[in-house]
Amino acid sequence: MPSALVFFTELADAPSKAQRELLTLAASIGEPTVAVASEVSQATAEQLASYGVAKLLVAPANQASFLEHSLSVLEAAVKQSAADVVLVANDNFNREVAARIAVRVGGSIVTDAINVSADLVVTKDELAGSYSAQAQATGGVLFVTLKPNSIEDAPQSAAAEVSINELAIETSAAEKVRIVGTEEKVVSDRPKLTEARVVVAGGRGVNGDFGAVEQLADALGGAVGASRAATDAGWISHDAQIGQTGVTVSPQVFISAGISGAIQQKAGMQTSKCIIAINKDVDAPVFEIADFGIVGDLAKVLPQAAEEIRRRQA
Amino acid sequence: MTEENTAPLKIVVLVKHVPDVQFDRHIDSGSLRLDRSESVLSELDEYAVEAAVALVESQGGFAAGHEVIAASMGGKSASNSIKKALQMGASSGVHLNDEALIGSDTVVTSKALAALVEHVGNVDLVVTGMSSTDAETSVVPAQLAERLNFAQLTHALSVDFDGASRELSIRRDHAESTLTLAAALPAVLSVTDQANDPRYPNFKAIMAAKKKSITELCVADLGLAAEAVGAAGSRVAVLSAEARPAREAGTVINDSGQAGIALVDFLAEQKLI
Numbered sequence: 261m262p263s264a265l266v267f268f269t270e271l272a273d274a275p276s277k278a279q280r281e282l283l284t285l286a287a288s289i290g291e292p293t294v295a296v297a298s299e300v301s302q303a304t305a306e307q308l309a310s311y312g313v314a315k316l317l318v319a320p321a322n323q324a325s326f327l328e329h330s331l332s333v334l335e336a337a338v339k340q341s342a343a344d345v346v347l348v349a350n351d352n353f354n355r356e357v358a359a360r361i362a363v364r365v366g367g368s369i370v371t372d373a374i375n376v377s378a379d380l381v382v383t384k385d386e387l388a389g390s391y392s393a394q395a396q397a398t399g400g401v402l403f404v405t406l407k408p409n410s411i412e413d414a415p416q417s418a419a420a421e422v423s424i425n426e427l428a429i430e431t432s433a434a435e436k437v438r439i440v441g442t443e444e445k446v447v448s449d450r451p452k453l454t455e456a457r458v459v460v461a462g463g464r465g466v467n468g469d470f471g472a473v474e475q476l477a478d479a480l481g482g483a484v485g486a487s488r489a490a491t492d493a494g495w496i497s498h499d500a501q502i503g504q505t506g507v508t509v510s511p512q513v514f515i516s517a518g519i520s521g522a523i524q525q526k527a528g529m530q531t532s533k534c535i536i537a538i539n540k541d542v543d544a545p546v547f548e549i550a551d552f553g554i555v556g557d558l559a560k561v562l563p564q565a566a567e568e569i570r571r572r573q574a
Numbered sequence: 575m576t577e578e579n580t581a582p583l584k585i586v587v588l589v590k591h592v593p594d595v596q597f598d599r600h601i602d603s604g605s606l607r608l609d610r611s612e613s614v615l616s617e618l619d620e621y622a623v624e625a626a627v628a629l630v631e632s633q634g635g636f637a638a639g640h641e642v643i644a645a646s647m648g649g650k651s652a653s654n655s656i657k658k659a660l661q662m663g664a665s666s667g668v669h670l671n672d673e674a675l676i677g678s679d680t681v682v683t684s685k686a687l688a689a690l691v692e693h694v695g696n697v698d699l700v701v702t703g704m705s706s707t708d709a710e711t712s713v714v715p716a717q718l719a720e721r722l723n724f725a726q727l728t729h730a731l732s733v734d735f736d737g738a739s740r741e742l743s744i745r746r747d748h749a750e751s752t753l754t755l756a757a758a759l760p761a762v763l764s765v766t767d768q769a770n771d772p773r774y775p776n777f778k779a780i781m782a783a784k785k786k787s788i789t790e791l792c793v794a795d796l797g798l799a800a801e802a803v804g805a806a807g808s809r810v811a812v813l814s815a816e817a818r819p820a821r822e823a824g825t826v827i828n829d830s831g832q833a834g835i836a837l838v839d840f841l842a843e844q845k846l847i
Contacts, residue, residue, distance in 0.1 A: 270749075326748075326755060327726060352712060352729050353748060359713030360720040363681055368810035371711045386815060387599050388710070393606075393815040400809045436725035436761075440743065441754030458846075480847065498731075498768060499747070504595070504707065505618065505767040513846050515837075523595060530821065534844060536837060542826070549821040552840045556829025564834025569847065572838065 262380055264289040265343035267334050269354065271296045273304050277455040281411040282347050283311035289345060289378055293317060295337030297330045300424060309422040310415040315341070317427035326439050327357070328432040334361045336429040338401055345380050345397075350405040350454075358403040367401035372508075374410040388504070388527035408455045409510045445499065451483050453500065458482030458513045461502055461529070464489040465518015465540060465558055470496050472562035473517055479566040485509065485529075487519045503528035517558040521546025538562070582639030583759075586668075586691055587626040587701045589644050589659050591652035592616040592708040599708075601815040607677070608708060610648075615655035618703035620662070620772035625733055625765045626701045627663035627773075633737050641665050645690055647675060647683065653788060660783035661775035667788035668694065674793050677805030680709075684717030686803050689796035691722060698759045699742070704729055704766045715764040725757030728764040 264286040268279060271294075275283070286292035291314035299320045308316060317337050321329040334357055338346060346361075348354040355371055362369040374392075375383040382404055386393045453459065458480045462473040470484065477484045485507075486500040502509055504524040514532035519525060521537070521544055529535070530549060537550035538558045547553040554561055591613045593599045600609040623644065630640040644659030645668040646652045656667035670690050678686065691697050700722070705712040712729075719726035730744035731752070742763065743756035775783070793803055801807060827836060841847045 326753070355711070355713055356716035356726070356728060359680060359711075359716050363684060363717050363720045366809070368679055368681055368808065369711075369713060370810060371713065381813065386601065387608075387708070389818065390599070391601050391815050391817055393601070394813040395810050396813055398809050398811050402810065437727065437755050437757045439753055440756045441745075443752045445750050445752065447750055505704065513841065527595070531818075534846060535821070536840065538833075538837075547826050548823050550826070551821075551824040551844075552837070553824065553826035554829055554833045554837060555826060556833050561829055561834045561837065564832075565837045566834075568835050568838040572842075572847075 261290045262344040262378070263341065264292045265337055265341045265346045266292055266294045267337060267346060267348045267354070267358070268294070268296045269330050269357070270298045271300050271304055273301055275304070275307060276452070277413065278349055278406075278408040280413040280415070281408060282349065282406055283308065283313065284414050285376060285406060285411050286347055287312040287416065289376060289380070293337070293341040293343060295319070295333060295341070295427060297321065297333040302424070305422050305424050309420055312416055313422050316422050316424050317341070318424050319427040319429050324439060325432065325435055326437050328435050330357045331360055332429045332432040333427065334358065335364055336427055338365055340427065343401065345376060346401060346403045347376070348403065348405050350407050355405045358405060362401070362403045365401055367403055368397050369403040369405070370395050371405045373404045373406050376404055385531060388508075389531035407508070407510060450477060451481070453483045453485055453502075454507050454509060456483035456509070456511055458515070459485050459502075459509050459511045459529075459532070460515040460517065461485035461487065461519060462490055462496075462517045462558070463487035463519030463525075464493075466490060466495065468493070468495050472559055475566045476515065476562045479569040480513070482511075482513070487525050516546050516550070517562060519546055520544045521549065582641065583630065583633060583698050584694070584696055585626045585629065585640070585642045585699045585701060586694055586697050587622050587642055587644050587659060587664060588687060589619045589623065589646045589655045590616045590706045590708070591646060591648045591655040592706055595707050601817075603815070606812045606815050610651075613651060615658045616703060616707045618705055618707055618767060619655070620703075621765045621767055621769055622701045622703045623659045623662045623664060624770045624772040625763065626699075628770060629699075629733070629735050632735065636665055643668055643694060645687075645694070646670070647686055647690070656788055657783060660786045661780050662773060663779065664786075666786055668791060669788055670791045670793075670796070672792040672800075674800035674804045677808060678803055679808035679810050680711050680713050680717060681809065682803050682807045684714050684721055685807070686793065686796065686798065687714065688718055688721035689798055690791065691718070693791065693796050700724065700762045702762070702764045704764050715762050719762040722760070722762065725759075725761040727755055727757055727761050730763060730765045731768045733763065733765060733769055
């Protein structure tokens with residue numbers, strides 16, 4: 261049976277949805293080891309037990325480190341666990357850490373995976389989700405970065421004890437990169453865009469006002485996204501950008517409001533399970549891929565839908 | 575120290591020749607390789623060329639002896655992407671073209687590109703785009719930093735270079751923050767589409783590019799064995815690749831005042847709420 265290692269740079273008391281998906285996937289492969297490059301509380305360790313985690317390796321950093329500490333922890337954990345497959349999150353930082361250690365240990369890396377089978381065949385999206393490919397390692401450790409919203413989170417009920425083991429790491433390489441400034445972002449109460457079950461996104465058609473988009477997102481408990489036209493116009497933070505140079509989302513429901521659906525925008529959302537589009541222009545390309553389309557004014561349609569949802573929930 | 579601080583900068587900018595995203599792209603069902611016939615310079619690499627050329631311009635320009643070498647690994651037509659970079663202002667080109675490279679994964683691609691940078695020699699900075707628009711892995715810049723033992727400054731939202739200290743700093747999104755990161759050269763820099771506005775080459779720049787040289791290299795020139803690269807050297811193999819069924823257009827209605835209700839009815843019918 262192959263063995264899996266899951267690597268987290270941080271693990272909060274409530275693991276994120278993406279982290280729970282990684283744990284569920286690891287459990288389906290074999291008794292997983294989890295390595296974390298920062299402090300882990302006893303309460304969090306207990307949660308890991310419900311995912312069949314066999315071993316928890318923890319190595320908090322002694323000093324501020326942008327990159328080297330995470331590299332050292334993953335390298336040490338790969339060696340100590342002797343894992344065949346290493347699962348990490350799909351964000352830029354984690355994929356870079358995994359890719360560098362894949363070079364260091366002579367392994368390979370597959371990004372944007374949506375599944376890994378028990379015999380370590382990786383299923384992944386190619387060409388912005390227009391193809392589905394399967395790949396397999398031909399030797400060495402296989403590093404896989406998993407797209408969020410790929411695996412149904414399924415903790416098991418039988419919970420054994422998981423003890424926190426300190427992972428011994430060799431002294432990290434001298435830090436080449438210094439952190440000289442940190443701007444904290446405004447943290448929203450809405451779900452994370454990449455992990456949300458519902459995404460409502462606005463484009464040029466919102467005309468500077470995301471109020472109606474936010475209202476509908478909140479009625480549905482969803483996240484707010486945007487097209488590049490809207491973020492470039494400064495109507496909403498760049499973090500909300502969905503598309504080739506922004507984030508890729510794959511929610512259950514994607515509601516596109518006032519977005520024409522240019523090819524670069526489609527690249528970020530076309531693997532959504534269900535797409536609903538609202539646009540004034542009947543010829544907008546987004547209607548070609550929408551399961552349900554409304555030709556109309558989003559400033560009227562979105563508030564009406566939000567109100568109707570609240571009415572039915574009341 | 576003074577001498578080192580005034581030495582001209584040698585910058586390699588990596589450019590990739592990729593299938594045009596404006597057209598339908600295909601993976602061949604037999605070879606499982608991407609059809610590269612309608613290819614162009616990856617649009618995200620234009621930001622890398624702009625960053626490299628703008629950095630030189632901020633340090634006294636090419637007259638000061640700085641170099642920007644546009645390098646590409648790819649088949650014969652990849653020279654078109656190098657030419658585009660030369661038109662945008664790069665000073666010379668290097669084209670690594672060898673059939674042995676076909677089927678290289680990221681680990682092997684970074685091996686070949688690191689060998690290319692070492693072959694160029696005395697490189698201060700490697701600049702890349704945030705991602706290729708074909709494979710979209712975004713990991714080769716980090717792997718190059720690993721292999722070259724250079725500082726990794728990737729996914730830059732903005733770039734600053736201090737000529738006196740020869741220190742490069744960038745802003746980068748990380749978790750719930752935007753960090754400012756700084757490092758001394760040598761470094762690998764990858765830039766996002768937020769970093770700059772790539773220039774359009776004018777007629778004069780297009781004519782000037784015709785006089786710039788492109789050096790052709792094969793893997794043997796880099797001291798690499800053919801079996802150490804390409805599919806033979808890669809430790810991951812593609813087993814299959816299938817086009818997902820195209821999404822079909824569903825019902826489209828005109829709003830006659832009740833479309834918001836219809837939207838909610840649709841969500842309910844699909845059991846999505």
